Amino acid sequence: MKATLTLAAATCLAGAVSAQEQVLTIYAGDYVASEWGPGPKIEELFEARCDCDLQFSTGDLMPRLLLEGDNTEADVVFGLTTDVTRRARESGLFAPHGQDTSTLTLPVDWSDDVFLPYNYGHTAFVYDTDRVTEPPQSFDELRNAPDDLSIVIQDPRTSISGLALVLWVQAIYGDEAEAVWEDLSDNILTVTKGWSESYGLFTDGEADMALSYTSSPAYHIIAEDDDTVKAAIFPEGHYFMAELTAKVASTDVPELADAFMAFVLSEDFQSMIATGNWSFPAKLPREDWPEGFRQLELPEKVLFYTEDEAAELKDQAIEAWRSALSR
Amino acid sequence: MAQRPLALIAGALVCALTLVPVGAVLWRADGLSAFGPGAWQALRFTLWQAMLSAALSVLLAIPVARALARRRFRGRSLLVTLLGAPFILPVIVAVLGLVSVFGASGLVNRGLDVLGVPGMTIYGAHGVILAHVFFNLPLATRMILQGWLAIPGERFRLAASLGLSSREMFRVIEWPMLVRIGPQAAAVIFVICLSSFAVALTLGGGPRATTVELAIYQALRFDFDLGRAAMLACLQLALALAAGLVALRLSGRAGQGAGLDRVVPRWDAARGPARALDAFAIGLAALFLLTPLALVALNGAPGLPDLGWPVWRAALHSIAVALLSTALCLIWALPLATRRGEVVGLLGIAVSPLVLGTGLFILVRPYVNPVALALPATALVNALVALPFALRILRPEAEAVRTDYGRLAAALGLSPRLWLTRILLPRLRRPLGFAAGLTAALSMGDLGVIALFADPERATLPLQVYRLMGSYRMEAAQGAALLLLALSLALFWLFDRGGRVADA
Numbered sequence: 037m038k039a040t041l042t043l044a045a046a047t048c049l050a051g052a053v054s055a056q057e058q059v060l061t062i063y064a065g066d067y068v069a070s071e072w073g074p075g076p077k078i079e080e081l082f083e084a085r086c087d088c089d090l091q092f093s094t095g096d097l098m099p100r101l102l103l104e105g106d107n108t109e110a111d112v113v114f115g116l117t118t119d120v121t122r123r124a125r126e127s128g129l130f131a132p133h134g135q136d137t138s139t140l141t142l143p144v145d146w147s148d149d150v151f152l153p154y155n156y157g158h159t160a161f162v163y164d165t166d167r168v169t170e171p172p173q174s175f176d177e178l179r180n181a182p183d184d185l186s187i188v189i190q191d192p193r194t195s196i197s198g199l200a201l202v203l204w205v206q207a208i209y210g211d212e213a214e215a216v217w218e219d220l221s222d223n224i225l226t227v228t229k230g231w232s233e234s235y236g237l238f239t240d241g242e243a244d245m246a247l248s249y250t251s252s253p254a255y256h257i258i259a260e261d262d263d264t265v266k267a268a269i270f271p272e273g274h275y276f277m278a279e280l281t282a283k284v285a286s287t288d289v290p291e292l293a294d295a296f297m298a299f300v301l302s303e304d305f306q307s308m309i310a311t312g313n314w315s316f317p318a319k320l321p322r323e324d325w326p327e328g329f330r331q332l333e334l335p336e337k338v339l340f341y342t343e344d345e346a347a348e349l350k351d352q353a354i355e356a357w358r359s360a361l362s363r
Numbered sequence: 364m365a366q367r368p369l370a371l372i373a374g375a376l377v378c379a380l381t382l383v384p385v386g387a388v389l390w391r392a393d394g395l396s397a398f399g400p401g402a403w404q405a406l407r408f409t410l411w412q413a414m415l416s417a418a419l420s421v422l423l424a425i426p427v428a429r430a431l432a433r434r435r436f437r438g439r440s441l442l443v444t445l446l447g448a449p450f451i452l453p454v455i456v457a458v459l460g461l462v463s464v465f466g467a468s469g470l471v472n473r474g475l476d477v478l479g480v481p482g483m484t485i486y487g488a489h490g491v492i493l494a495h496v497f498f499n500l501p502l503a504t505r506m507i508l509q510g511w512l513a514i515p516g517e518r519f520r521l522a523a524s525l526g527l528s529s530r531e532m533f534r535v536i537e538w539p540m541l542v543r544i545g546p547q548a549a550a551v552i553f554v555i556c557l558s559s560f561a562v563a564l565t566l567g568g569g570p571r572a573t574t575v576e577l578a579i580y581q582a583l584r585f586d587f588d589l590g591r592a593a594m595l596a597c598l599q600l601a602l603a604l605a606a607g608l609v610a611l612r613l614s615g616r617a618g619q620g621a622g623l624d625r626v627v628p629r630w631d632a633a634r635g636p637a638r639a640l641d642a643f644a645i646g647l648a649a650l651f652l653l654t655p656l657a658l659v660a661l662n663g664a665p666g667l668p669d670l671g672w673p674v675w676r677a678a679l680h681s682i683a684v685a686l687l688s689t690a691l692c693l694i695w696a697l698p699l700a701t702r703r704g705e706v707v708g709l710l711g712i713a714v715s716p717l718v719l720g721t722g723l724f725i726l727v728r729p730y731v732n733p734v735a736l737a738l739p740a741t742a743l744v745n746a747l748v749a750l751p752f753a754l755r756i757l758r759p760e761a762e763a764v765r766t767d768y769g770r771l772a773a774a775l776g777l778s779p780r781l782w783l784t785r786i787l788l789p790r791l792r793r794p795l796g797f798a799a800g801l802t803a804a805l806s807m808g809d810l811g812v813i814a815l816f817a818d819p820e821r822a823t824l825p826l827q828v829y830r831l832m833g834s835y836r837m838e839a840a841q842g843a844a845l846l847l848l849a850l851s852l853a854l855f856w857l858f859d860r861g862g863r864v865a866d867a
Contacts, residue, residue, distance in 0.1 A: 067833035069822070071673045093734055102587050103391070103724060109732070123587060186467060191564060193581040225467065226486045227569040229561045229580075232832035236459055239837045240662075242466045255835045314835060358401055361569045
């Protein structure tokens with residue numbers, strides 16, 4: 037109790053000291069706030085150039101924003117993902133970002149004037165070369181893999197990467213998706229609520245492969261000096277996912293929010309985000325990526341649904357997954 | 364009693380804090396919407412697993428509690444504390460612990476492999492039940508153990524002097540206690556398992572193991588369909604209340620008769636077969652419950668040195684939240700420790716925590732910034748969630764005290780204050796200590812409502828564990844999980860020990 041009060045007092049005090057400078061409030065996904073997440077670096081870099089106080093407020097991004105509506109304190113949101121932007125756009129809470137998207141280095145065309153991507157990746161199955169010596173070379177090979185190759189995936193109903201996975205299968209196989217899930221069901225060790233649980237099972241050696249991202253091996257190369265983790269690259273293509281930021285229309289510091297939009301595409305930010313968030317920078321040529329990222333194998337073919345297509349296909353793709361794996 | 368108005372206030376507060384948030388979510392929704400595909404399958408699975416988990420946990424707990432009640436051995440007190448640990452672990456940590464024992468590359472399968480026996484898989488409906496028994500067996504054991512210890516030693520002495528056999532003693536003395544405690548313990552466990560979701564999904568192996576709570580999560584976080592979330596929450600609530608009422612009917616009302624409050628040795632326990640049976644029950648339970656914990660500790664140790672200031676700060680927040688919710692919970696529980704009070708208390712775990720958090724957010728938001736209230740709100744909700752457990756622990760003995768000493772107090776004309784300080788509290792020392800320990804530990808390990816709104820500086824330790832995992836820091840996350848386990852156990856031990864000093 038006392039500790040809480042002391043803490044509350046300290047927070048108030050900190051608020052009073054910085055009252056004269058402007059505050060930019062950013063609602064962000066929870067992982068951003070970890071000392072290992074990108075939050076602390078973003079705060080440091082942006083405050084160095086804005087003479088303002090950047091404050092992250094983390095938690096469930098969209099539910100909170102939609103609950104708050106026009107009364108939100110958020111000036112900027114950070115950490116939305118493709119595939120679920122339609123609902124966000126329909127809320128009418130966002131203003132155009134005003135940035136030139138023609139110079140982005142994404143593997144897909146991006147002309148959205150509201151949601152601005154800052155990093156991206158593709159869905160992929162990662163494996164450990166010590167444990168899986170003959171990884172599947174294509175999605176078809178994975179589909180027909182022997183039963184002893186175990187994979188863990190995320191639930192498309194509770195996780196954004198799980199949703200990307202069912203859209204990935206949908207994009208490759210179309211109406212055949214349900215049959216693909218049936219074929220895979222012997223290999224699917226289990227399904228988890230989110231990415232963390234799956235990845236934990238994978239690093240503990242419980243499963244041979246886990247659904248993750250093409251950029252995941254870079255973490256092991258750079259942070260752990262371990263090059264045995266690889267993403268299996270399939271010729272059928274990989275599903276694209278980007279993380280997005282947007283300016284909230286009701287912001288009381290529009291100039292700061294605009295400055296943040298520009299900052300996100302600046303070289304400072306872009307050269308930090310690769311290792312900050314273990315993803316590919318949205319506006320940085322490959323030769324400028326950190327070494328561990330440059331050496332990664334990237335998919336030749338990139339699959340992606342527009343937000344309308346994704347919204348339309350979502351229920352059907354999830355249902356194919358659910359009914360095939362429920363048998 | 365003089366506490367009636369207090370009981371009404373406490374009960375009304377529970378109802379207000381649980382039902383009003385659900386109402387708020389309904390009110391904010393654009394209307395009711397239909398259940399999604401697979402909803403009925405989810406309902407069936409939810410009910411099935413919750414019933415089976417509750418029944419198995421209670422049945423298996425009986426021999427363990429009986430053995431612990433009639434044996435004195437070195438390390439017994441430590442064992443009783445440690446056995447409580449699974450219940451307080453954050454879900455993700457417990458799952459990884461279980462998987463390292465029962466998983467595809469876990470201890471059991473490696474052992475089987477060495478013996479040349481085909482392996483087993485934990486993933487499937489049986490895995491869900493296994494995990495739920497792992498979480499709840501300790502709780503059931505402690506509740507039933509509490510019941511055993513509350514039987515006045517004089518009764519066993521009398522039974523022994525009448526020459527009753529072990530079986531007859533069970534029927535006359537112990538069975539009535541089990542009938543009183545068992546159904547209520549099962550009801551509490553049933554209600555906890557109703558809202559299980561991450562465990563069920565991960566160990567259930569896929570969408571076959573979908574629960575109603577998962578559908579609520581999907582509706583709130585993904586589809587932002589408040590109407591569907593609120594409807595599902597009401598469905599869950601109805602099931603939980605039905606379970607509470609059934610349990611209330613099943614468990615009779617009985618005081619044990621007043622004794623001298625001493626632990627008296629059992630003459631029937633000295634025989635060989637009884638001794639072997641008890642050793643087997645205790646040994647098996649300890650092996651089942653402690654091996655996954657040992658592996659959590661083992662996996663966490665390398666990560667400990669990496670823990671930075673944010674983890675320690677989160678630990679301090681968690682301790683503050685735990686202490687605050689313990690105080691709140693006990694103040695709340697004392698007047699509610701009655702038959703009706705216990706059913707009302709069930710509301711605390713009957714309402715989906717996701718819906719509760721969202722509802723509180725909607726309610727508080729027009730007046731204060733919810734982020735500023737993140738930690739106090741977490742403490743309050745944790746107290747609410749711990750209330751049914753505290754009541755389950757306190758009620759049987761509070762009732763016995765009322766039955767046994769009520770007339771005496773009335774004859775003496777004791778004031779409510781004297782009744783409380785001279786009679787009720789001293790008699791309730793042991794269950795109070797246990798309830799406080801459980802509340803503190805539960806609150807430490809609970810993610811609570813903080814996941815919806817927190818700022819980076821105000822995380823609790825479980826939230827920090829998830830954040831570390833989300834940033835690939837699996838080793839640091841396991842280190843933080845070990846810290847969490849140690850702190851929870853320490854708090855639990857401190858309170859519980861405080862309550863048990865009397866029979867040391």
